[in-house]
Amino acid sequence: MKRTNNRKTILxxxxxxxxxxxxNAAKSGLYREPLxxxxxxxxxxxxxxxRLLVVRFDLHSHGFKADSNNEQISRFLKRIVQWxxxxxxxxxxxxxxxxxxERAKQPHYHCALMIDGDKIRHPKRLLATIKEKWxxxxxxxxxxxxxxxxHYVDKDTGLDASVHRLSYLAKARGKGYRPxxxxxxxxxxxxxx
Numbered sequence: 001m002k003r004t005n006n007r008k009t010i011l012x013x014x015x016x017x018x019x020x021x022x023x024n025a026a027k028s029g030l031y032r033e034p035l036x037x038x039x040x041x042x043x044x045x046x047x048x049x050x051r052l053l054v055v056r057f058d059l060h061s062h063g064f065k066a067d068s069n070n071e072q073i074s075r076f077l078k079r080i081v082q083w084x085x086x087x088x089x090x091x092x093x094x095x096x097x098x099x100x101x102e103r104a105k106q107p108h109y110h111c112a113l114m115i116d117g118d119k120i121r122h123p124k125r126l127l128a129t130i131k132e133k134w135x136x137x138x139x140x141x142x143x144x145x146x147x148x149x150x151h152y153v154d155k156d157t158g159l160d161a162s163v164h165r166l167s168y169l170a171k172a173r174g175k176g177y178r179p180x181x182x183x184x185x186x187x188x189x190x191x192x193x
Contacts, residue, residue: 008031008032008033008184009031009032009033010029010030010031010032010172011023011025011029011030011031011032011035012025012029013025013026013027013028013029015029015030018030018032018035018039018163018167019039019163021039021159021160021163021164021167022160022163022164023035023163023164023167024164024165024167024168024171025167025171026168026171026173027173028171028172028173029171029172030167030170030171030172031170031171031172031184031185032170033185034096034098034169034170034184034185034187035167035170037096037185037187038096038112038163038166038167038169038170038185038187039159039163039166040187041094041095041096041114041187041188041190042054042094042114042153042159042162042163042166043159043192044092044094044190044191044192045092045093045094045114045190046114046153046155046159047192047193048091048092048116048190048192048193049092049116049117049118050117050118050154050155051116051117051118051152051153051154051155052114052115052116052117052152052153052154052162053113053114053115053116053117053119053120053123053150053151053152053153054112054113054114054115054150054151054152054153054162054165054166055112055113055115055123055126055127055149055150056110056111056112056146056149056150056165056166057111057112057127057130057131057143057146057149058108058109058110058111058143058144058146059073059076059097059108059109059111059134059141059143060106060108060109060141060142060143060144061106061108061138061140061141061142062106062140063106063138063140063141064106064107064108064140065106068107068182069182070097070099070109070182070183070186072137073097073099073109073111074097074186076133076134076137077095077097077111078095079133080095080113080130080133081093081095081113081188083129083133084113084115084126088115088116088119088120089119090115090116090119090120091116092116092190093113093114093115093116093188094112094113094114094115094187094188094190095111095112095113095114095187095188096111096112096114096166096169096185096186096187096188097109097110097111097112097185097186097187098110098169098170098184098185099182099183099184099185100173102173110168110169112166112169113126117152117153117154123149123150127149127150130143131143151165169185170185
């Protein structure tokens with residue numbers, strides 16, 4: 001498996017802001033393209049809603065192969081968004097995922113959902129459902145618990161905290177180890193009003 005860079009731009013570890021928002025560049029720096037896409041979806045979702053619930057979770061599987069494409073993740077997240085919109089009567093739900101392959105031999109995925117914050121007061125049920133649905137697909141699948149998996153954003157407070165937290169998804173370390181036809185990241189395509 002070769003490490004491809006696909007003409008991606010790496011913002012160095014010295015970068016502290018992106019489009020006016022604080023970012024977590026870490027030691028490896030950040031890829032500009034996924035950071036741009038994730039920030040764009042946060043802005044578009046907040047433009048549609050007064051309040052935004054941003055939920056972060058990771059999806060792992062011992063069954064993933066390093067040379068596999070991302071169809072399973074894309075389909076799974078699309079079904080989760082449909083479930084959220086149907087269950088909570090929420091519209092314009094944003095999503096993002098990034099693929100990473102580090103020390104483990106299998107890729108894993110960092111994911112985020114951007115949901116109308118007036119529809120869900122606390123994501124406990126949402127996270128439990130995601131975990132249940134993911135782990136039900138295969139005995140190899142698991143969803144680890146992460147610390148502080150959600151936060152709310154109001155139009156008044158802005159997106160600083162969200163962009164900073166989700167900028168972790170764009171870190172350069174662990175990206176690029178994939179087959180040519182697979183992507184390192186994907187987001188929803190919600191347009192601002």
